[in-house]
Amino acid sequence: MTDPLVTLENLTVRFDERPVVDQVNLKIHRGDIITIIGPNGAGKTTLIKAVLGIQKVSEGLVSLKKNLVIGYVPQHLTLEATLPLSVKRFMLLSGRSLTECESALARTGVGHLLHSSVHHLSGGEKQRLLLARALARKPDLLVLDEPAQGVDINGQASLYDLIRQLRDDLNCGVIMISHDLHLVMAATDKVICLNQHVCCSGYPEDISHDPAFIETFGRPVAESLAVYHHHHNHSHDLHGDVVEGRHTECDHAHH
């Protein structure tokens, strides 16, 4: 196996002596999609920020592969109303060429918005813009903080689908935080359930049977997730229309 992109060793972050992230060990490889789930205040965002290098670490180590390019998709893009900004200008601020920016926008399905004002985008379009911006940097590692927040349910499914495709195209690693448990379970390789420490981790179908997971999220959630874990036989585009042909191995219909 190749060297990991990111290695966390006994990572601990404390705020006022209170551990927010407690002795987390984690390796992210190319091609991985790792999803962090956990209750509020579990330290998910802090963990991600430590990976990004914008959170001071109290103990332990964060080692990044040499020259690692990180594409970060923050939770929100809340632009001050007084700051006029077009999609094009925002993309160009990444320092990449216009061609690269345009193809990244097209890849995330918002190519037609190049000349729009960022202020006029919907929640889903903003998330796709942020994703395109991360993409334009040709990242080795994509870091996403609740990428589907403020996106409607059809949009969420296609967004996670897109993230999976981007992983395949770029052969990058992906680490994300998500609350959309049922979608995560279908879209991810490995789930880490965080509650300051890693309370359990593993493949989605295993984790929903893990006693620690059931204790954190409750039995009803765990059971519904076990049912949810399946492959869809179709996906949706931005307008919610069915797009055929992305997954062929599934044998049951939409529920």
Add this chain to the structure above:
Amino acid sequence: MPIIDAILDDFFWRALIGGLGVALVAGPLGCFVVWRRLAYFGDTLAHSALLGIALSFLISVPLNLGVIITCVVLAMALVLLSRTRTLATDTLLGILAHSALAIGLVTLSFMPDVRVDLTGLLFGDLLAMSREDLLWIYGGAALIIILLAVLWQGLLMSTIHEELARVEGVAVERLRLVLMLMFSLVIAVAMKIVGVLLITALLIIPAATARRLAHNPEIMAAMAVGFGFVAVSGGLSLSWHLDTPAGPSVVVTAFAVFLLVYGAAGKVRT
């Protein structure tokens, strides 16, 4: 050159040339004040300028230098104090703004030999602009324009999304300090024209006026410079013809332009 000498001998022209120099940098910096919601912060720095004047007399350094240093020190203190988060930022700013102004006034009152025109310092004075001040203004303006040109992308990016900028390798903290330094500089040099109490208006009003018409950040900054020019030349002419105080006249002109633009552009969607 005799013609330049003749122009610089005239106090009105000195004030106008100085004022235009200030507007040149107040435009782009004012945009950052508006974008980053630093209006109250700018006000606090401006209030501390009076303390700077008092201290300059106390230790006999040039006024402009004293004001710049005081503003820089206060800006640094604000950045550090706001990290502790024991007090809300606006409370902290309120305390420092008015304490700095009050300490400045009290200190000045202890120096009976020092004759300062308080009204001029607080509200600007058409007659106060010396040739030396012009050097300070254009030196400061050149420095600020160079800094802005070099750091523009990083400043803009960290204004749009601080964390994203940081991940992309922008030295966000260092840029914040440089921005504070530029604010201090512009406040020190703008003080003579519009006065301590009205400096923030010269930063904010032209930028806010430009926002109504601009579709990208650079155009907004350029338009803010233009509106600043209008405010300064209109205001100083008003002050000269009607014998009104310089600072308030500039601000009144800026405000009139603001109303005009927002009224005329009312139906345009930006």
